Amino acid sequence: MENHNNFIEEIIIEDQAMGKHDGRVQTRFPPEPNGFLHLGHSKSICLNFGLAERFEGKTNLRFDDTNPVTEDTIYVDSIKEDIAWLGYTWDKELYASDYFDQLYEYAVNLIQSGNAYVDDSTSEEIAQMKGTPTVPGVDSPYKSRTPAENLQLFEEMRAGKWPEGSKVLRANVDMKSPNMLLRDPIIYRIKFAHHHRTGDKWCIYPLYDFAHGYSDSIEHITHSICTLEFENHRPLYDWFLETLDVFRSRQIEFARLNLNYTVMSKRKLLQLVNEGLVSGWDDPRMPTISGARRRGYPAASIRNFAKHIGIAKRENVIELSLLEFFVREELNKIATRVMAVLDPIKVIITNYPNQEEWLEAENNPEDSEAGTRMIPFSSTLFIEREDFMEDAPKKYFRLTLGQKVRLKHAYIIQCDNVVKNEAGEIVELHCTYFPESKSGQDTSGIEVKSTIHWVSANHAIDAQCRLYDRLFTAEDPDGNKEVDFKTYINPESLTVLESIKIEPSLQNAQVGQGYQFLRKGYFCLDKDSTGVSLIFNRTVTLKDTWAKLKSQ
């Protein structure tokens, strides 16, 4: 395989060659615990943990929990579960909120050295004085406060003496900088909010740029990897670390993952959950890691996908069907092949003399170790309604009057006549079988053009089946700012089949294991199943039907 380094690997190799940080590589994955992780995050996880693996470094899991209003411990737990499921182990589990004391000290240091000041302006005034990208900002009248005065006010802010919105702490950088982010950014604001970890200890909270850079520095992160929209934050990131002369982490930006037919922002996904448009964060249609897991995507398929798309410095959109390709590729290797009839029609084998017999069936032709299982055959079967046609065209090779097909793992049958109800619908097929045509020991000499799947009616188990389609009908549901992305929800994204017929071995199906329902796709048991009612999710079809539709 070609071994081509990506640009971040090149940077690390260069840093190591120069002996920077003694060649140490320390990365971090810094989610804000305000939602479940989505597939975009998986790209960042695979990147950060992958780099540490490759360069024998470590990756911290740091919860970026500096905004008390939106954060919650249920998100913390789900994030940990998802990363572990993806197959990665973090070095330390850390919380930016654990650094609140240290961050406060840094803010005091900035004040003492004249690099931060307390501003009493309203947010409107601050916005007004900020200027525009082409018009320089103007200094706040409070910028000239002395360090002693600032220090006292900041301590009072912390002590709860000032109401929300009455004062902020700002970095004293440059109101005329062409980079708007350097125009004296706010680094602390007053917020009387309960924090999921620190409780009511604080009523001032640090802002992202300030907290993030210093958290990286405190953890001695060598390479702080983030998405492209932070590129113009880098000068500010560097300013914070340089100004206090603390450990210098290096920020490196890469292009985020965008998938078509999907939205990938926790804020938007939260709307889908809150408005009941999906059953929850782990609805199998959601582009979340927990949704993908529940849908039956193997963790390896997500890792392989991330590796395949690589990393770039320019934004692009990846086709959802590419991810599905990796899902199929992985499931093809590991999924047990079974038979299930989604739209059953009854077949009576009129000349079958036995009560039942058990036939050997291969579990996975792709895996020589997967072994075989026994499946029951009897005189009453179900086949797929679409596998029979009364007035069939010439090229229809499945079952039709007088035409023979093979039943997978069993015998060749021929249809002799059909039984209809009063409405004229076919309710039963009467067939004969050929005893010498048994799979594996066929001496009948009969040739058939197709093989169909089936289950024995008396042995089959009823199950519910959930078929999924893309959640959005538009390639870029978020693309038109005039139109709410929820307008594009696909009303047919979920189809429930209440009573499919599955072979009895599936009674022991396990959540988390993949099955191929022969000719029907890859499926997995849903966690909503109970001992008496089984529910299967279709993970993905066997072929990419969307690619076919598009090319027509």
Ligand code: ATP
């Ligand atoms: P969202 O907008 O969905 O809330 P976020 O970037 O605010 O995403 P965080 O929890 O702050 O979410 O992100 C944790 C890490 O995951 C960050 O380093 C971020 O850059 C990265 N990340 C988020 N979305 C993507 C994406 N689509 N592709 C790659 N990395 C991403």
Ligand code: MG
């Ligand atoms: Mg965020």
